[in-house]
Amino acid sequence: xxxxxxxxxxxxxxxxxxxxxxxxxxxxxxxxxxxxxxxxxxxxxxxxxxxxxxxxxxxxxxxxxxxxxxxxxxxxxxxxxxxxxxxxxxxxxxxxxxxxxxxxxxxxxxxxxxxxxxxxxxxxxxxxxxxxxxxxxxxxxxxxxxxxxxxxxxxxxxxxxxxxxxxxxxxxxxxxxxxxxxxxxxxxxxxxxxxxxxxxxxxxxxxxxxxxxxxxxxxxxxxxxxxxxxxxxxxxxxxxxxxxxxxxxxxxxxxxxxxxx
Numbered sequence: 001x002x003x004x005x006x007x008x009x010x011x012x013x014x015x016x017x018x019x020x021x022x023x024x025x026x027x028x029x030x031x032x033x034x035x036x037x038x039x040x041x042x043x044x045x046x047x048x049x050x051x052x053x054x055x056x057x058x059x060x061x062x063x064x065x066x067x068x069x070x071x072x073x074x075x076x077x078x079x080x081x082x083x084x085x086x087x088x089x090x091x092x093x094x095x096x097x098x099x100x101x102x103x104x105x106x107x108x109x110x111x112x113x114x115x116x117x118x119x120x121x122x123x124x125x126x127x128x129x130x131x132x133x134x135x136x137x138x139x140x141x142x143x144x145x146x147x148x149x150x151x152x153x154x155x156x157x158x159x160x161x162x163x164x165x166x167x168x169x170x171x172x173x174x175x176x177x178x179x180x181x182x183x184x185x186x187x188x189x190x191x192x193x194x195x196x197x198x199x200x201x202x203x204x205x206x207x208x209x210x211x212x213x214x215x216x217x218x219x220x221x222x223x224x225x226x227x228x229x230x231x232x233x234x235x236x237x238x239x240x241x242x243x244x245x246x247x248x249x250x251x252x253x254x255x256x257x258x259x260x261x
Contacts, residue, residue, distance in 0.1 A: 001030040001232060001247040004254040005225040006174055007093075007127070007154050007203035008034045010057070011046045014207045014222050023054065026225035032056060033260055034225050037093050037127070037154075037205075039064040041075045044082050051087045058258060060127045061085075062092035068103035068111035076114055083118050089258040091119040092127030093154060096140075099132040108133075109140060116144040125150035125257055128171070134162060138169065145169060150257055155205050159187035160194055167199060172257055174201045177211035177223065180234045189238045197249035201257070202235065204228050 005026070015022055026034060036051060036059040038044030047059035061082040063071045071079070083091050094115035096108050103111075119126040128151050130137040141151070152172040156163070166173060173195055179188050192200075210223035211230055218224070232250070236243040254260060 001229050001244070002251055003031045003202065003228050003232065003247055004033040004035070004251050004260065005031050005204050005206075005228050006035045006152065006201045006254050006258070007037050007176070008206045008225050009039070009208070010034065010036045010206070011043055011050060012207050014220075022224050022226070023056070026228075027056070029226040029229055031225045031228050033058070033254075035060060035089060035258060038062045038082075039093055040067045040070065041078050041082070044079065044088075048082060048085055048087050058089045058260065059087055060090040060092050061088045062094045062115055062127060063111055064093045065095055065097040065108045065111065065129060066100065066102040068107040071107075071111040071114065079115070080118050080121070083122050083124065088124070089260070090125045090127040090152075091115050091122065093129045094126060095129035096133035096137045097129060097131045105136075109136065112137075112140055113144075116140070116148065119149070120144060120147040123149050125152065127151075128153050129155070131157075134158075134165075138165060141169065152201060152257060155203065155209070157184075157188055158191065160191045163191040163194060167196075172199050172201050172253060174203045175231065175235050176203050176205045177209045177214075177227070177231050179231065179238060180211035180213045182212065192235060192238045193240065195239060197241065197245065198253065200235075200239075200246065200250050201254050202228060202232055202250045204231065
């Protein structure tokens with residue numbers, strides 16, 4: 001397979017001892033490009049610097065809703081600068097997460113709006129996060145949709161109705177190892193039957209969300225980009241399509257969305 005992992009947290013501390021080996025395993029598994037997720041201003045800067053050192057890496061610049069309360073005027077100015085730098089291919093991870101509310105929902109909505117405005121200003125697509133906040137998320141997104149160059153629902157875990165809404169909004173859909181979860185993945189497994197090939201992307205969200213059905217699960221259950229082909233095969237099963245066709249489509253969509261080659 002010739003794949004692009006659109007969401008890998010390669011700056012996570014768990015990769016510090018063996019990041020080079022992790023990247024080598026990904027390449028050997030057919031994952032030729034990876035997009036490192038920016039979740040805070042410092043993490044986005046680190047992701048950009050790491051991407052500058054490796055041709056197969058790109059990065060996003062954003063503030064996850066968990067950290068929305070940290071996005072003050074100074075941080076917003078720095079994020080706006082980062083988003084315009086070479087190697088940054090999308091704005092985010094940004095959105096709303098009412099499941100944990102690590103940041104006040106008002107701060108989340110403010111930070112989400114600010115990052116959508118950065119996306120409009122830079123002309124770069126947005127890398128989106130939503131959990132238990134569908135109504136507010138879509139309402140805010142609709143206000144900016146006409147001016148954005150595109151968006152992807154990162155780590156989509158919803159059902160058919162939510163999927164249809166996002167498709168109507170013109171979003172791409174990022175599928176992770178959640179689809180391999182025999183406990184929590186049923187809604188997603190049903191939803192991807194309605195997901196067209198021209199809207200799908202694939203990601204690991206490493207080191208999180210290691211596929212539960214992965215043979216010989218890694219010690220500590222750390223996920224990594226080399227497991228992306230397993231996610232593709234599982235997704236293809238539920239989409240009732242050939243894994244090769246899914247791989248080709250997901251790679252083509254990712255190249256177009258992020259401006260990769």
